[in-house]
Amino acid sequence: MSESDIWSFQLDWLNIIKLLGFNSINQIPESKKLKALKKITKLYGTELLLTLNPSELDELVSDELKTLLKRELIDDAKQKEKIEREIQHKILPLKRGKVVGINMSDLRDLDPNADMEEIMKYFSKKFLNDDEDDENDDDPGDIDEDKTGIYI
Numbered sequence: 004m005s006e007s008d009i010w011s012f013q014l015d016w017l018n019i020i021k022l023l024g025f026n027s028i029n030q031i032p033e034s035k036k037l038k039a040l041k042k043i044t045k046l047y048g049t050e051l052l053l054t055l056n057p058s059e060l061d062e063l064v065s066d067e068l069k070t071l072l073k074r075e076l077i078d079d080a081k082q083k084e085k086i087e088r089e090i091q092h093k094i095l096p097l098k099r100g101k102v103v104g105i106n107m108s109d110l111r112d113l114d115p116n117a118d119m120e121e122i123m124k125y126f127s128k129k130f131l132n133d134d135e136d137d138e139n140d141d142d143p144g145d146i147d148e149d150k151t152g153i154y155i
Contacts, residue, residue, distance in 0.1 A: 007049045010049055010053050011040050011060075014057070014060055014061060014064060015057060016028055019064055019065045022061065022065035023069065030079070035068065036068070038071060039071055040064070042067060043064065043067055047063075109126075113125060
């Protein structure tokens with residue numbers, strides 16, 4: 004960093020990360036940070052930047068980083084949408100009253116002294132990860148009714 008970038012010591016990077024919508028400082032490449040600081044210094048000058056409030060500086064830097072990080076922001080938004088779709092696909096059917104089969108052997112595997120939190124964790128793992136179980140099944144899956152389970 005050069006003497007012309009002395010104004011950058013006033014930056015609150017946690018606030019900039021929040022303004023960008025990121026979770027970590029590691030999501031912003033160091034080269035992009037330096038490029039944004041140099042461009043802002045060139046546009047406004049060091050003297051003017053030293054007179055601005057830290058919050059104004061944060062907004063300037065976040066706006067410049069938004070233009071430099073368009074691809075990363077788009078990728079981050081796509082990843083969040085994918086996670087939301089997966090959650091809706093796996094959890095919302097349970098809330099809508101979908102019939103959930105409980106195999107009696109699942110109840111036998113539980114610890115009789117387990118508290119309710121452990122039981123909920125066990126069943127949530129089982130229902131949310133049942134895609135992996137379907138791949139390992141030898142069943143063709145075209146059975147009309149499962150008479151060994153309890154349905155809730």
